[in-house]
Amino acid sequence: MNTILVTGSCGFIGAAVVEKLAKRGDRVIGFDLRSNPAFDRLLQRHSNIVFEPGELTEWPQIVDVFLKYKPTSVVHCAAIVGVVNSLASPIATMRVNIEGSLNVLTAMRQTGAKRFVHISSEEVYGPFMAAKIDETHPCFPIKPYGISKFAVEQLARDFAREHGLTVLNLRTCWVYGPGLPRPRVPKTLIDAALDGAPLHIEAGADFTVDHVYIDDVANGICQALDAPAPKHEAYHISTGVSVTLGEIVEIVRDLIPGAQLSIGPGNYAFTKGVETVKKGALDITRAKTDFAYTPKYDIRAGLKAYVAARREERSHA
Numbered sequence: 001m002n003t004i005l006v007t008g009s010c011g012f013i014g015a016a017v018v019e020k021l022a023k024r025g026d027r028v029i030g031f032d033l034r035s036n037p038a039f040d041r042l043l044q045r046h047s048n049i050v051f052e053p054g055e056l057t058e059w060p061q062i063v064d065v066f067l068k069y070k071p072t073s074v075v076h077c078a079a080i081v082g083v084v085n086s087l088a089s090p091i092a093t094m095r096v097n098i099e100g101s102l103n104v105l106t107a108m109r110q111t112g113a114k115r116f117v118h119i120s121s122e123e124v125y126g127p128f129m130a131a132k133i134d135e136t137h138p139c140f141p142i143k144p145y146g147i148s149k150f151a152v153e154q155l156a157r158d159f160a161r162e163h164g165l166t167v168l169n170l171r172t173c174w175v176y177g178p179g180l181p182r183p184r185v186p187k188t189l190i191d192a193a194l195d196g197a198p199l200h201i202e203a204g205a206d207f208t209v210d211h212v213y214i215d216d217v218a219n220g221i222c223q224a225l226d227a228p229a230p231k232h233e234a235y236h237i238s239t240g241v242s243v244t245l246g247e248i249v250e251i252v253r254d255l256i257p258g259a260q261l262s263i264g265p266g267n268y269a270f271t272k273g274v275e276t277v278k279k280g281a282l283d284i285t286r287a288k289t290d291f292a293y294t295p296k297y298d299i300r301a302g303l304k305a306y307v308a309a310r311r312e313e314r315s316h317a
């Protein structure tokens with residue numbers, strides 16, 4: 001039985017990965033600041049998950065977990081996530097994302113763990129130079145979040161070269177689906193529509209990005225974890241297709257009859273004064289070729305599944 005440590009195990013992507021690994025019979029060590037009700041339910045359902053609360057920047061806490069469980073691989077999801085959060089707390093972002101990741105890499109080296117699967121982001125690229133890009137696109141991140149993610153990628157590459165770790169930097173894009181923690185599209189649109197409340201987003205109908213459903217991301221991460229001989233250190237885990245926010249608004253209106261949703265033209269802002277840069281689609285040929293990653297959800301199928309999941313969640317609230 002493989003022993004896999006998942007950092008950020010109680011977060012959006014971490015919890016989805018923990019569930020997949022537990023279902024297939026791996027021994028999973030969850031590491032996060034604290035648990036939450038959804039993660040407690042996972043713990044109750046699967047006896048092969050254990051949870052260790054801890055802080056990524058506290059070396060003694062990290063190394064203790066590695067010495068106690070001797071994981072063979074790590075799926076590293078823990079981070080301060082998102083451009084807006086990183087602008088609000090740039091120093092904490094650097095500490096948690098960079099120093100915390102260095103702690104994990106160092107503990108791996110000291111205890112013999114072999115594979116580091118880092119959940120990275122399209123933010124490492126900065127503004128996209130084409131409508132669809134592959135992993136060779138230059139990395140010029142421009143906000144603290146993307147800068148911290150790229151620094152982790154580079155540090156991990158150094159550990160791969162110097163200490164023989166297998167490193168996979170999985171660059172995903174705008175992940176959506178049940179459990180999405182941040183008030184971001186498409187969650188805001190779906191929730192307003194299900195509440196029967198009108199929502200007008202001032203601008204953003206022309207902003208285009210690759211949105212990927214959580215189930216596809218969790219599957220892709222598990223496939224990368226298993227890949228026998230990955231040829232590259234960076235892979236896209238997304239859909240390979242970008243859509244505009246205007247198209248997403250239309251699909252949600254179609255899926256939830258009576259939805260009062262609208263969006264103005266132009267570029268999207270994460271929040272007032274923080275505009276998105278030019279983005280697009282992430283080519284997924286590498287992940288398809290090297291470990292048979294095949295996303296199942298296009299945007300319509302993903303939004304349909306998400307609407308059904310939100311209806312279900314809200315019926316228990």
Ligand SMILES: NC(=O)c1ccc[n+]([C@@H]2O[C@H](COP(=O)([O-])OP(=O)(O)OC[C@H]3O[C@@H](n4cnc5c(N)ncnc54)[C@H](O)[C@@H]3O)[C@@H](O)[C@H]2O)c1
Pocket residue numbers: 007008009010011012013014031032033034054055056057076077078079080081082096100119120121122149172173174175176181
């Ligand atoms: N969600 C997306 O759209 C998206 C897109 C691209 C990349 N990513 C990357 O995927 C990873 C997971 O993102 P997510 O959406 O699940 O975020 P999330 O915020 O839901 O989960 C992050 C988890 O990390 C934990 N964490 C934060 N600081 C910590 C610390 N100091 N010590 C221990 N744990 C800590 C949090 O408690 C949280 O449970 C991140 O590395 C993020 O950069 C996410």
